[in-house]
Amino acid sequence: NAGVTQTPKFQVLKTGQSMTLQCAQDMNHNSMYWYRQDPGMGLRLIYYSASEGTTDKGEVPNGYNVSRLNKREFSLRLESAAPSQTSVYFCASSEVRGPYEQYFGPGTRLTVT
């Protein structure tokens, strides 16, 4: 099992450009999440999807959109990138009804210039 995979691993964007971060999991989990991690800030939840067909905002959703393509895949889109979106982005998955531990992907390091 690959677990949670993310692409790309690294990306550099110019301000105003758009891009989509891809995430897939092969553990048959219902819930998927997108976090961003900034120095000294821990992980902050951007969006999550409790199950296929549903998405909800997290703590820091502004400037992002998501799509739960199917049970396996959950993508994060930046429509018009800003320097404040420079961060490391992590996708995670888990079950809803327990056990509640989250499984994380390796991350995407995004720089917006």
Place this chain on the structure above:
Amino acid sequence: SQQGEEDPQALSIQEGENATMNCSYKTSINNLQWYRQNSGRGLVHLILIRSNEREKHSGRLRVTLDTSKKSSSLLITASRAADTASYFCATASGGSYIPTFGRGTSLIVHP
């Protein structure tokens, strides 16, 4: 907003010593989890303790939970250089199963 806050922010010890890090939180929780993150990698789940549990063990890890003090501690016994990583606590509260992460403790274990 962070629910759990880890303390200390950074910890440096010698191989073979024990490492203790703490997590304090503000509101009642359903469960508390500890995760490890090696440099440049994703987080890895270590252990989950439910609000009605006081202590759990997993290998060299011991987690305690004191709901009256709204705090938890993670003890790593006989630490190894490979334990060098950041450690995060994550709490779920209310009707939510989604954990909120703290800022983490950076642990360095010197060989």
